[in-house]
Amino acid sequence: MSATPSSRQSDYVGRHLRFGWWSLFVFLLLGATLETLHGFKVGFYLDASNETRRLMWTLAHAHGALLGLVNIAAGLSMRALPELPGDGRLPLISTALLAATVLLPAGFFASGVVFYSGDPGVGIALVPVGAACLAIAVFLLARAVTALSGTSEGGTERRRRG
Numbered sequence: 001m002s003a004t005p006s007s008r009q010s011d012y013v014g015r016h017l018r019f020g021w022w023s024l025f026v027f028l029l030l031g032a033t034l035e036t037l038h039g040f041k042v043g044f045y046l047d048a049s050n051e052t053r054r055l056m057w058t059l060a061h062a063h064g065a066l067l068g069l070v071n072i073a074a075g076l077s078m079r080a081l082p083e084l085p086g087d088g089r090l091p092l093i094s095t096a097l098l099a100a101t102v103l104l105p106a107g108f109f110a111s112g113v114v115f116y117s118g119d120p121g122v123g124i125a126l127v128p129v130g131a132a133c134l135a136i137a138v139f140l141l142a143r144a145v146t147a148l149s150g151t152s153e154g155g156t157e158r159r160r161r162g
């Protein structure tokens, strides 16, 4: 198989790098917004009766920012290992990762907008769906990287020697 990324592979690299950097930007802005709510001691966010909202929005910020980094890592992995994955699972991996990056933070955020005393709102239903998408994407990527690592290290070694 070719050692340079095919144009289809490059599309996925570009998609995850773009999506990752923009997600990181959006969720850093959410972090800055939370910081501002602290700065102005806004009761809507900080009162003890709104503890659920604070937890859910903190989780939205943290998961969104971290998933942005995971997308960047996925894009760089696809670029570093052009054969990834050898079994045609790239569309599934990519879609599952993008879905997780939207559903997890959106679910946390929505469940903090309207909530019921100590319980998060209905948006929390999106979170397990997002978690399942993330588990699928990460499992398939981990398996593909493992399957390739022997062959691609050998290829790198051959290129160095050759």
Ligand code: HEM
Binding pocket: 028, 031, 032, 033, 034, 035, 038, 054, 058, 061, 062, 065, 066
């Ligand atoms: C890659 C970048 C970032 C990551 C991975 C990240 C991750 C996290 C995590 C894991 C927490 C939860 C901490 C805890 O509750 O123990 C958190 C909370 C927080 N982050 Fe970030 N963060 C990032 C950038 C930022 C930035 C740039 C800002 C502000 C400009 C920010 C503002 C906050 C605030 C205000 C909280 C506390 C929210 C609260 O408890 O009310 N974060 N972040």
